[in-house]
Amino acid sequence: MTDTIAAIATATGAAGVGIVRLSGPNARTIAAQVVRRSLQDQPPRLLKRATVYDPQSGESLDDGLLVHFIGPHSFTGEDVVEFQGHGGMLTLAQVLQAFLAAGARLARPGEFSERAFHNGKLDLAQAEALADLISARSVAAQRAARRQLDGSLSQEAHRIAAELQEALARLEATIDFPEDVGELVPETVEAPLGRAAQRLERLLAGAAYGRRLTEGLTVALTGAPNVGKSSLLNALAGAERAIVTELAGTTRDILAEELVLAGVPVRVLDTAGLRETDDPVERIGVARARAAVATADVVIVVVDATRPEPLALPEQSFVIAVNKSDLASPELERFAPHPAVAISARTGEGLDALVQAVIGTSVPASDAPLLTRARHEDALRRAAAQIHDARVTLALGLPAELIAVDTHGALAALGELTGQTTREEIIQGIFSRFCIGK
Ligand SMILES: Nc1nc2c(c(=O)[nH]1)N(C=O)[C@@H](CNc1ccc(C(=O)N[C@@H](CCC(=O)O)C(=O)O)cc1)CN2
Ligand SMILES: Nc1nc2c(ncn2[C@@H]2O[C@H](COP(=O)(O)OP(=O)(O)OP(=O)(O)O)[C@@H](O)[C@H]2O)c(=O)[nH]1
Numbered sequence: 320m321t322d323t324i325a326a327i328a329t330a331t332g333a334a335g336v337g338i339v340r341l342s343g344p345n346a347r348t349i350a351a352q353v354v355r356r357s358l359q360d361q362p363p364r365l366l367k368r369a370t371v372y373d374p375q376s377g378e379s380l381d382d383g384l385l386v387h388f389i390g391p392h393s394f395t396g397e398d399v400v401e402f403q404g405h406g407g408m409l410t411l412a413q414v415l416q417a418f419l420a421a422g423a424r425l426a427r428p429g430e431f432s433e434r435a436f437h438n439g440k441l442d443l444a445q446a447e448a449l450a451d452l453i454s455a456r457s458v459a460a461q462r463a464a465r466r467q468l469d470g471s472l473s474q475e476a477h478r479i480a481a482e483l484q485e486a487l488a489r490l491e492a493t494i495d496f497p498e499d500v501g502e503l504v505p506e507t508v509e510a511p512l513g514r515a516a517q518r519l520e521r522l523l524a525g526a527a528y529g530r531r532l533t534e535g536l537t538v539a540l541t542g543a544p545n546v547g548k549s550s551l552l553n554a555l556a557g558a559e560r561a562i563v564t565e566l567a568g569t570t571r572d573i574l575a576e577e578l579v580l581a582g583v584p585v586r587v588l589d590t591a592g593l594r595e596t597d598d599p600v601e602r603i604g605v606a607r608a609r610a611a612v613a614t615a616d617v618v619i620v621v622v623d624a625t626r627p628e629p630l631a632l633p634e635q636s637f638v639i640a641v642n643k644s645d646l647a648s649p650e651l652e653r654f655a656p657h658p659a660v661a662i663s664a665r666t667g668e669g670l671d672a673l674v675q676a677v678i679g680t681s682v683p684a685s686d687a688p689l690l691t692r693a694r695h696e697d698a699l700r701r702a703a704a705q706i707h708d709a710r711v712t713l714a715l716g717l718p719a720e721l722i723a724v725d726t727h728g729a730l731a732a733l734g735e736l737t738g739q740t741t742r743e744e745i746i747q748g749i750f751s752r753f754c755i756g757k
């Protein structure tokens with residue numbers, strides 16, 4: 320029999336109210352033992368007062384509200400009981416212990432959502448959206464997660480699948496009933512395949528931005544001393560965070576700022592200017608600067624427009640910011656073929672262009688669903704490649720069987736988005752990265 324699982328569903332820490340949640344076939348009997356009353360005469364989905372008792376000592380642990388849901392009409396699709404008690408680390412932990420002592424098992428991270436998925440309450444993309452919603456660090460990321468949770472991404476996947484099914488129906492009719500259906504009319508297969516390809520392309524166009532929204536980005540500022548790295552950090556933050564002076568070698572420690580740039584959560588690292596120095600403190604700062612730059616997703620190499628010096632370019636993706644454009648007009652050509660943007664940390668000129676270059680992708684304008692994970696993009700790229708193969712095969716006038724194989728492959732890749740065709744290990748990997756109680 321399926322285990323009945325329990326976990327604290329709310330964040331631990333000082334809080335007004337907190338929830339302990341149970342899900343599984345014994346949820347009601349376990350809860351009845353702990354609150355020492357039957358749930359028989361408590362209607363589902365209705366809150367009622369309840370006191371939780373320690374099953375060993377009989378001592379009362381907390382006084383709160385209890386609600387139960389009868390499967391399949393619950394979040395997980397199983398029987399669910401929630402106790403809403405006083406928040407705080409100790410009380411909720413004691414209530415949880417009482418449920419465990421009465422026969423529940425501690426839930427693994429993501430196990431409630433995993434059960435909701437297996438019971439058809441959520442598809443995989445929606446379950447991922449729940450995790451993304453919880454960890455969203457910008458309003459744009461939160462909105463993307465909400466849209467995905469609503470099922471708009473899944474619906475788009477279903478629309479694409481319907482086009483593929485239409486193509487397959489034509490193909491299979493000519494394969495199975497050649498004498499009734501006659502020759503394949505290529506256009507009847509090409510049209511739905513073309514529409515599917517177009518929809519996929521539109522989704523894939525927003526993938527880079529969507530992934531940045533959920534995953535965020537670490538950006539390091541680097542360059543010679545005094546070029547304006549700290550001034551740029553302050554300009555991006557819109558606040559005087561870093562110390563700025565006209566002295567070279569001002570910054571020593573790494574300063575990290577969590578910003579939201581063009582909707583994307585970005586951790587910006589200001590670092591010490593790179594130079595050879597005898598100052599032992601600055602030397603440590605320079606070593607830390609190099610280490611920080613090595614870990615960044617994108618590096619902004621800041622250069623002073625009044626004395627553009629030769630640069631050591633980083634290994635990873637980077638943008639050259641030619642600063643102090645208010646003092647000297649920057650010659651961007653000298654940095655070709657590398658991406659370079661003229662900016663002034665003082666006047667704010669060029670900062671939007673710099674942010675766009677750093678985010679590395681244009682911000683999609685439409686309200687279309689966004690692909691928010693590498694997993695989605697990978698599955699849809701494989702689907703698009705298979706559709707491409709199917710169309711080529713069709714154009715070459717090859718047998719319907721071959722076109723059908725590619726189209727089936729595309730459908731399978733597409734089904735990974737919603738979990739219809741996703742392997743169990745991958746599904747478990749996805750849920751194991753959720754937080755406890757979700
Ligand atoms: N207390 C509490 N608040 C919560 C959650 C929860 O589990 N518990 N949620 C957890 O993420 C979210 C709400 N998600 C939920 C989704 C479905 C059902 C549910 O009972 N569904 C039934 C009935 C549907 C209906 O009446 O509209 C069903 O699907 O059959 C409950 C919560 C956010 N707030
Ligand atoms: N006119 C002008 N001055 C700037 C600009 N950006 C920075 N400065 C000036 O350049 C000097 C150095 O700026 P910082 O931001 O401290 O330079 P840094 O790269 O952080 O220097 P270190 O921390 O020493 O490596 C200061 O006097 C700033 O006011 C700019 O866009 N225009």
Ligand SMILES: [Mg+2]
Pocket residue numbers: 548549550561562569570589590591592
């Ligand atoms: Mg500085």
